[in-house]
Amino acid sequence: MTNPIKIGIAGLGTVGIGVVKIIQQNEKILQARTGRKIEIVAVSAKAKNKNRGVDLSKYQWESDPISLAKRKDIDIFVELIGGHKGAAKDSIVAAIDTGKDIVTANKALLAHSGQELAEKTEGKNKLLRFEAAVAGGIPVIKALTEGLAGNRLTRVVGVMNGTCNYILTRMQSSGLNYEEIFKEAEALGYLEADPTLDVGGIDAGHKLALLASIGFGTKVNFDAVELEGIGQISIDDINHAADMGFRIKLLGVAQLNGDGLEQRMSPCLVPATSPLGQLEGGTNMVMLEGDHVGQIILSGPGAGEGPTASAVMxxxxxxxxxxxxxxxxxxANILKEIQPVKSNTYAPYYLRLSLSDKPGALAKVASLLGDFGISIDRMRQYAHADDHAPVLIVTHATEPKSIEKALANLPKTGVVHDKPVALRIEPL
Amino acid sequence: MTNPIKIGIAGLGTVGIGVVKIIQQNEKILQARTGRKIEIVAVSAKAKNKNRGVDLSKYQWESDPISLAKRKDIDIFVELIGGHKGAAKDSIVAAIDTGKDIVTANKALLAHSGQELAEKTEGKNKLLRFEAAVAGGIPVIKALTEGLAGNRLTRVVGVMNGTCNYILTRMQSSGLNYEEIFKEAEALGYLEADPTLDVGGIDAGHKLALLASIGFGTKVNFDAVELEGIGQISIDDINHAADMGFRIKLLGVAQLNGDGLEQRMSPCLVPATSPLGQLEGGTNMVMLEGDHVGQIILSGPGAGEGPTASAVMxxxxxxxxxxxxxxxxxxANILKEIQPVKSNTYAPYYLRLSLSDKPGALAKVASLLGDFGISIDRMRQYAHADDHAPVLIVTHATEPKSIEKALANLPKTGVVHDKPVALRIEPL
Known part of the structure; x- marks a missing residue:
């Protein structure tokens, strides 16, 4: 093929404009690499006359993305509108129906409707591609789908929400509380309009569900991702974890587990000296584990104009x-419907308790943990001004449900104040 | 395409057997992912009756790889013999001449004859693929060729010889000398038959030349790689560098530089806290830098049966x-012939000198450095038992040729013993 390939771009926000810039700036390189001219035919966005800092005058303007999707003169419909329904989905469906290949950065849409859209696209012998939907500029979809395609995947682990990682690492470096750093991130424009998408782990959960589908050959099942956000992480947790050689990360883990698929996105402890532990700020990192290749780690900018546009390109x-x-x-029609399972793989846990400062309190807790088969690896009690002693426990590898039961029973000891915090220490 | 794809494997060493294992063990997964059966038709190696731990009885045996390459019943010729001439090259040529696609792990051959073989293959409209030639299981060829294809590459940096990294990190952890750890690595079977390939930086240089060609669209030019091995690195250098917050790595760097291409593989200092600085043992790491994506880092096992076979797959x-x-x-016919240039980008340097322990010695050195425009950022003099004081200097960013000139002139001061060591501190 040497004829130009013609594209229509719906959505001219940060990423859309990034794509326009790459196509304009790197025209010759792109032509050398593809043997063809990549030609933007038409674009679409809400406001036509907004100054976006690039020259759009040579492109046709469509006020409606669905009209753009249906144009006969485009080969690829690039959806960069966002959102898991509405215009994004409708325009993609219109593009499929009219025989276009699709490129999207829309993790939410694919996490919710990936199976349906993939079947529809493949039924028409067309493509639906989404490198930019996961981990920004890191070519992780390609690494997983193609680079490691010889492997039976055993585990996918990743830090895939830069905002959460920013908040957690800033808490550590500043010594400030979650609430304060949350406000800082908000002021810097790092948070989605609905911040729960970030700090509730939803956005990262979308990405995990997509990686799991590719890695394990299963239908995307975002609803089955066990989600836990970072809102409960206190500066004490950050500091105590650091004291014991750990960092707290919003960590996604997907793995086959017996006959089922385990997917979870939750704050976990990882060794401070591990690559994931060292990850600072908005950088993303994904670890792919295969039966023959072992562990491959990819890291890079997880968001932003250039990186995300690079992935779209x-x-x-x-x-x-x-x-x-x-x-x-x-x-898509051979992807397996797989039973979601709650994590039941053993791991050490970090527990933070606030204990009554009276004789026998610690013994009661230790005894209760023992009753649930939880054995203590390390324990620290910190100096305290009031009558509540902060106690940290690192357990030996324990079944998650034992931890759950212990947490449910700890209040009954009568010596534990506040809600205990339990964080998994993920083996890497 | 749903018909089986038929392959012939020449070379049944570690990697060849790894490929056979993957095809046997992951048959169903491979079929789901490709829609076809991947079928080994014939294999070739020196000794037919050696026990290789896998069942080869269903495959045709060819004692001559060229005969294997010429078979009419294979689609892909997989060359895993190794070596930059002889049977490896001859059999690839035979495979091209008879219309096969080629997969190889042979970095030496491609570094020396990549342009010639690529032109020949492409002239026949066939493929020559070599993911396994660079950084073992890390899908770095794919990341560079495809994942970052929207970018103008600005720099490729990497640690791509696991044996050298093993030696350097073991020296640090054990406190033992280069010579001792070299023997240890030899005993562990980590070194090539000709160890210069590893410790002289040649093997890593081959890999760098291949990455540079893809990244910058230039003809492979291994002869232009500035090579410096790790043999001169002493345990003192390792320790002193660590004291100052650095690690020593055999680091490959390729970048465009004015109208030319700079390629060097040499021991450099990198910050101990950087991802490259943290890299331990036989792991490889490659940093790809593009104009839009920024920095992407990939790491993983750089050698071994499973990882390398995963890349071949x-x-x-x-x-x-x-x-x-x-x-x-x-x-291949549009790849540019580019002028090789010696590195002239400024960088700080680490200098280790052995100074006469007499008044004015340090002043003489400092004055000479000043004469060549080299300014000192940090300096340390260590306690010493004899009359030679070990002195370490970290310079401010300096032009490489100033360092060269200074090194040439240092002996003239009459106060410097032994050969000074100068290592570049690579900005990351």
């Missing part, structure tokens, strides 16, 4: 080069 | 899936 370039793969690496 | 799977890209990401 890799999909556009693949299509221009004639690379044609199913959405999730194997045909 | 990714090429086989791509071909089975119908992915057809030029060898170096753009057609």
């Amino acid at each position: 890799s999909d556009i370039i693949d299509i221009a080069r004639g690379v044609r793969l199913p959405t999730f690496g194997q045909p | 990714s090429d086989i799977i791509d071909i089975a899936r119908g992915v057809r890209l030029p060898t170096f990401g753009q057609p």
Whole structure:
């Protein structure tokens, strides 16, 4: 193929404009690499006359993304509107119906409707590509779908929400509380309009569900992701974890577990000296584990104009080069429906308790933990001004449900104040 | 395509057997991912009756790899013999001449004959793929050729020889000398038959030249790589560098520099807290820097049966899936012949000198450095038993040729014993 490949871009926010810039600035390189001209035919966004800092005058303007999607003169419809329903979904469906290949950065939409859209696209022998939906500029979809395709995947682990990682690492470096750093992140524009998407782990959960589908050949099942946000993490947890050689990360883990698939996105402790433990600020990191390759780690900017646009471009370039793969690496109609399972793999846990400062209190707690088969690896009690002693416990590897039961029973000891915090220490 | 894809494997060493194992063990997964059966038709190696721990009885045996390459019943010729001439090259040429796609792990061959072989292959409209030639299991060729294809690459940096990294990190952890750890690595079977390939930086230099070609769209030019091995690194250097917050790595750097291409593989200092500084043992790490994506870091096992076979498989799977890209990401006949340039980008340097313990010695050195425009950032003099004082200097960013001139002139001061050591501190 040497004819130009023609694209329509719906959505001219940060990422859309980033894509326009790459196509304009790197025209010759792109042509050398694809053997074709990549031509923007038409664009669409809400406000036509907004100054976006790039020259859009040569492109047709569509006020409606669905009209853009239906244009006969485009080969690829690039959806950068966002949102898991409404215009994003409707325009993608229109593009599929009219025989376009699709490139999107929309993790929410794919997490909710990925299976449906993949089946629809593949039924038309077209492509639905989404490198930019996971981990920004890191080519992790490609690494998983293609680079490690010889492997039976054993585990996918990742820090995939830069805002949460920013908050957690800033708490550590500043010594300030969650609430204060949350406000700081908000002021810097790092948070989504609905911040729960970030700090509630939803956005990262979307990404995990997509990686799990590719890695394990299963239908995307975002609803089955066990979600826990970072709102409960206190500066004490951060500091105590650091004292014991750990960092707290909003960590996604997906793995096959017996006959089921375990997917969880929750704050976990990881060794401070591990690559994940060292991860600072808005950087993302994904660890892919395969039966033959072992552990591969990829890291890089998880968001932003250039990185995300770079990922969109890799999909556009693949299509221009004639690379044609199913959405999730194997045909959507053979992806397995798999039983979601709650994590039951053993791991050490970090427990933070506030104990009554009276004789026998610690003994009661230790005894209760013992009753649930939880054995203590390390314990620290900190100096305290009031009559509540902060006590930290690192357990030996324990079944998650034992921890749950112990947490439910701790109040009955009569010596534990506040709600105990329990965080998994993920083996890496 | 749903017909089986048929392969012939030449070379049944560690990697060849790893490939056989993956194809046997992951048959169903591979079929789901490619839509086809991947079928080994024939194999070739020196000794037919050696026990290799896998069942080869169903495959045709060829005692001559060239005969294997010429078989009419294979689609892909997988060259895992090794060596930059002889049977490896001859059999690849035979495979090209008879219209096969080629997958190889042979960095030496491609570093020396990549341009010639790529032109020959592409002239026949066939493929020459080599993911396994660089950084073992890390899908770095794919990340660079495809994942970051939207970017103008600005720099490629990497630790790509696991044996050297093992030696350097073991020296640090054990406090033992280069010579002792070299013997240890030899006993563990980590070194090539000709150890210069590893410790002289040649093997890593091959890999760098291949990455540079893809990244910058230039003809592979291994001869232009400035090579410096790790043999001169003493335990004192390791310790002193650590004292000042650095690690010593055999670091490859390729970047465009004015009108030329700079490629060097040499021991450098990197911050101890940086991802490259943290890299331990045989792990490889590559940092890819693009104009839009920023820095992407990939790490993983750089050698070994499973990881290298995983990389070979990714090429086989791509071909089975119908992915057809030029060898170096753009057609070989448009790759540019580019002027090699010696590094002239400024960087701070680490200098280790052995100074006469007499008044004015340090002043003479400082004055000489000043004469060459080299200004001192940090300096340490260590306690010493004899009359030679070890002195360490970290300079401010300096032009490499100033350092060269200073080194040439230091002996003239009459106060410097032994050969001074100068290592670049690579800005990351």
